[in-house]
Amino acid sequence: MSEVLTKAAARNIFFGGTVFFFVVFLALVADSVGTVSKITDKHPITPSVAAGKRIWEKKACFDCHTLMGEGARYAPELKNVWQRFGGDTDAEGARANLKAWFAAQPSHDPARHQMPQFHFSDQELEQIIDFLKWNSEIDTQNWPPHIVG
Amino acid sequence: MKYESQKVAKLYFIGALTLFLAQVAFGLLGGLLYVAPTALPDFLPFNVVRMIHTNALVVWLLMGFFGATYYLIPEETESELHSVGLAKLQFWVFFIAALVAVVGYLFGNYDGRSYLEQPIYIKVGIVLVALMFLYNISMTVLKGRKTVISNILLLGLWGVAVFFLFAFYLPNNVVLDKMFWWWVVHLWVEGVWELVMASIMAFLMIKMTGVDREVVEKWLYVIVSLTLFTGILGTGHHYYWIGTPGYWQWIGSIFSALEVIPFFAMVLFTFSMVWKGGRDHPNKAAMLWSLGCSVMAFFGAGVWGFLHTLAPVNYYTHGTQITAAHGHLAFYGAYAMINLAMITYAMPLVLGREPYHQRLNMWSFWIITSGVVFMTFALTFAGVVQVHLQRVMGIMTYMEVQDQIGLFYWMRLGAGVFVVLGLVLYLLSMVPPGRAKSA
Ligand code: HEC
Ligand code: HEM
Ligand code: HEM
Ligand SMILES: [Fe+2]
Numbered sequence: 001m002s003e004v005l006t007k008a009a010a011r012n013i014f015f016g017g018t019v020f021f022f023v024v025f026l027a028l029v030a031d032s033v034g035t036v037s038k039i040t041d042k043h044p045i046t047p048s049v050a051a052g053k054r055i056w057e058k059k060a061c062f063d064c065h066t067l068m069g070e071g072a073r074y075a076p077e078l079k080n081v082w083q084r085f086g087g088d089t090d091a092e093g094a095r096a097n098l099k100a101w102f103a104a105q106p107s108h109d110p111a112r113h114q115m116p117q118f119h120f121s122d123q124e125l126e127q128i129i130d131f132l133k134w135n136s137e138i139d140t141q142n143w144p145p146h147i148v149g
Numbered sequence: 150m151k152y153e154s155q156k157v158a159k160l161y162f163i164g165a166l167t168l169f170l171a172q173v174a175f176g177l178l179g180g181l182l183y184v185a186p187t188a189l190p191d192f193l194p195f196n197v198v199r200m201i202h203t204n205a206l207v208v209w210l211l212m213g214f215f216g217a218t219y220y221l222i223p224e225e226t227e228s229e230l231h232s233v234g235l236a237k238l239q240f241w242v243f244f245i246a247a248l249v250a251v252v253g254y255l256f257g258n259y260d261g262r263s264y265l266e267q268p269i270y271i272k273v274g275i276v277l278v279a280l281m282f283l284y285n286i287s288m289t290v291l292k293g294r295k296t297v298i299s300n301i302l303l304l305g306l307w308g309v310a311v312f313f314l315f316a317f318y319l320p321n322n323v324v325l326d327k328m329f330w331w332w333v334v335h336l337w338v339e340g341v342w343e344l345v346m347a348s349i350m351a352f353l354m355i356k357m358t359g360v361d362r363e364v365v366e367k368w369l370y371v372i373v374s375l376t377l378f379t380g381i382l383g384t385g386h387h388y389y390w391i392g393t394p395g396y397w398q399w400i401g402s403i404f405s406a407l408e409v410i411p412f413f414a415m416v417l418f419t420f421s422m423v424w425k426g427g428r429d430h431p432n433k434a435a436m437l438w439s440l441g442c443s444v445m446a447f448f449g450a451g452v453w454g455f456l457h458t459l460a461p462v463n464y465y466t467h468g469t470q471i472t473a474a475h476g477h478l479a480f481y482g483a484y485a486m487i488n489l490a491m492i493t494y495a496m497p498l499v500l501g502r503e504p505y506h507q508r509l510n511m512w513s514f515w516i517i518t519s520g521v522v523f524m525t526f527a528l529t530f531a532g533v534v535q536v537h538l539q540r541v542m543g544i545m546t547y548m549e550v551q552d553q554i555g556l557f558y559w560m561r562l563g564a565g566v567f568v569v570l571g572l573v574l575y576l577l578s579m580v581p582p583g584r585a586k587s588a
Contacts, residue, residue, distance in 0.1 A: 005367060005371075007297070007363065007366060007367055007370070010367050010370035010371060010374070011297075011370060013370070013374055014370050014373060014374040014377075017374055017377070017378050018374070018377045018378070018381075021377060021378050021381045021382055022377075022381055024382065025381045025382055025384065028382075028385075028396075028397075028400065029328070031394070032328065032388070032393050032394055032397070033325065033328070035393075035394050036322065036324045036325055036328070036392060036393060037322065037325070039322065039324060039392065040322060045321045045322060049321070050321040053321060053323065053326075057260055057261055057262065057319070058259070058260050059196075060196045060197075060200060060259050060266055061196070062196075062262065062263050063195070063196030063197075063199045063200050063263065063266070064194075064195050064196045064199075066468040067323070068323075068327065068390060068391045068392070068468075069390055069391075069467035069468030070263070070327060070330075070387075070391070070468060071263055071468070072195075072196070072199055072263070073468060073469060073470055073472065073473055074182075074183070074195050074196075074199070075195075075547070076546065076547040076548065077468065077547065084546075106191075108187060109186075109187075110185070110186065110187045111186070111552075112186060112548065112551075113182070113183070113186045113195070113548070113551065114182075114186045114187060114194065114195070116191070116194045134323075135323060138323070138324060138392040139392060140390045140391060140392055141389065141390055141395060141398075143389070143390035143464060143467065144390075144467075144540070145464065145465065145540050145541070145543060146539070146540065146543025147543070148539055148543055148544075148545060148546045148547070149539070149546065149547055
């Protein structure tokens with residue numbers, strides 16, 4: 001590397017620039033945290049939604065599924081599964097069908113990826129469904145593009 | 150090798166390679182479940198296989214970084230490590246914590262988020278390991294010569310520990326949760342880990358090409374500056390579709406596109422050092438891994454990253470097999486290969502021997518690397534078909550698409566077998582022949 005850049009100058013650019021970009025990043029993140037925290041005004045996180053999230057974490061559903069596109073890629077996207085099950089028009093029907101879905105796993109069909117049987121209680125099922133429904137209400141800039149997820 | 154305490158690196162290298170083997174073994178099981186979903190018993194569902202695969206990956210890479218640090222810090226600082234005993238203790242705590250975590254996973258004992266599934270007591274254990282390590286290394290650096298390499302390395306390693314703390318933050322709000330999950334995952338691999346990688350690479354270049362330290366260190370500053378100036382705001386490429394404000398589409402697209410530059414600079418750096426140095430270092434295999442590392446990191450992180458990083462593209466590719474293709478080539482090119490380069494370089498030295506089994510080692514380079522490249526292509530094709538049918542046309546559900554891309558999953562599995570074979574050759578090449586020359 002040429003003599004134009006001395007080592008001391010390179011060091012100063014590195015530390016100065018890093019601090020600068022990190023501060024800009026922090027400011028933007030702080031702004032977003034403000035906006036994101038207000039989501040709960042319209043879509044309150046009830047104790048049931050929070051409990052559903054804990055189940056999601058403890059059962060590692062994300063190590064098969066994506067949720068808002070993040071997680072693993074072995075199973076369907078679940079951000080809009082509530083809509084796929086028709087929850088927008090028939091909430092009770094969607095609930096019943098989702099419960100039936102959990103009860104019917106695994107399919108033991110050797111040609112289909114398998115989802116385990118979790119033996120959830122009815123209350124746990126309500127919680128996980130409340131959690132999925134809450135996710136379906138979040139504005140994700142129209143993602144995913146289609147109902148198929 | 151000049152310092153007695155550098156030998157402790159051997160323990161870390163052996164531990165890292167053991168876990169690498171476990172990682173790819175579980176990779177094969179995961180690949181198998183993609184094509185034969187009922188092949189494994191009920192206690193090994195896909196999610197457990199995947200968490201062992203990814204956790205073993207992260208742990209062996211970190212273990213390799215620890216070993217590399219213990220090897221190079223005495224030479225950089227020109228002093229023995231602060232405490233060899235602490236370094237050994239740290240290894241065993243880390244290794245045993247990893248085993249306990251894996252056994253726990255098999256019994257359903259996990260909690261958290263992707264890559265961070267460890268139960269809380271294991272996470273606390275990881276923090277303790279990090280503290281032992283940072284204390285040991287910082288004390289060594291404080292008392293010794295201060296070089297740019299040791300400073301950048303130390304900064305990177307402190308960053309790894311600090312950002313890990315966000316693993317403990319699990320807010321109820323999914324959007325917040327996701328935002329800060331990336332503070333571990335993205336700010337690691339596209340931030341502080343790159344600092345670690347670049348400083349290890351700089352060390353290898355000084356040792357193997359004989360180019361003047363002044364030149365190498367200037368390059369190092371340029372590379373890590375480019376890394377952080379682009380990578381920090383580049384985090385925005387994960388804030389497009391998770392409930393965050395729309396301005397991230399601009400910030401994320403622009404800055405993450407620029408993240409390609411430091412990876413390209415790394416290629417220029419390694420090749421120009423080798424060209425300039427013009428010295429024929431006896432450890433040809435280590436040289437091959439080092440050059441290969443900068444090139445494959447450029448393709449995996451740079452090219453495959455750029456492929457899906459612009460918001461209008463990512464809108465369709467987000468969370469598909471394209472992501473998996475990129476994840477494999479990037480992790481392998483940047484972080485698996487830098488570790489394999491360092492181990493290839495340092496293992497003969499800690500054993501007090503001339504470089505040995507070079508041909509075998511270089512064969513393993515070509516076999517593992519082609520295996521991962523083939524796997525990346527297979528997943529890329531699978532991803533393109535998936536994106537087209539499910540995301541662009543929107544005419545098939547996830548499960549319907551899977552029936553269309555089974556062939557690519559078979560190819561991924563085949564490539565995986567190749568990778569494991571290559572790794573076995575690498576391991577064999579590490580076993581020294583006969584008795585030591587200078588015992
Ligand atoms: C071992 C992998 C695995 C785990 C763990 C897993 N799933 Fe699944 N899940 C699947 C697969 C595979 C399907 C699709 C199966 C099919 O269509 O035959 C599926 C389908 C679903 C569906 C229906 C999706 C649709 O679009 O039709 C829902 C809802 C669901 N899972 C919820 C969950 C929840 C909640 C958890 C955690 C408690 C979970 N899953 C854990 C693999 C998994
Ligand atoms: C060595 C450096 C890198 C590594 C190890 C790496 C690894 C990964 C991994 C594992 C994921 C998947 C995360 C998950 O959802 O589980 C990912 C996602 C992503 N990476 Fe990288 N990456 C690197 C560099 C880059 C660079 C330089 C770019 C851009 C140019 C990039 C762009 C992306 C994008 C856009 C995603 C999100 C994919 C999606 O929307 O599903 N990566 N990366
Ligand atoms: C034997 C070869 C391998 C096979 C068969 C394999 C298979 C897999 C499978 C099936 C997954 C889960 C993908 C999903 O989420 O649906 C996965 C994830 C992952 N693997 Fe591998 N893998 C192998 C080797 C490697 C290597 C060598 C690396 C890196 C050095 C690696 C890094 C990762 C990463 C970072 C993830 C998480 C990101 C993702 O889900 O795509 N794997 N692998
Ligand atoms: Fe990223």
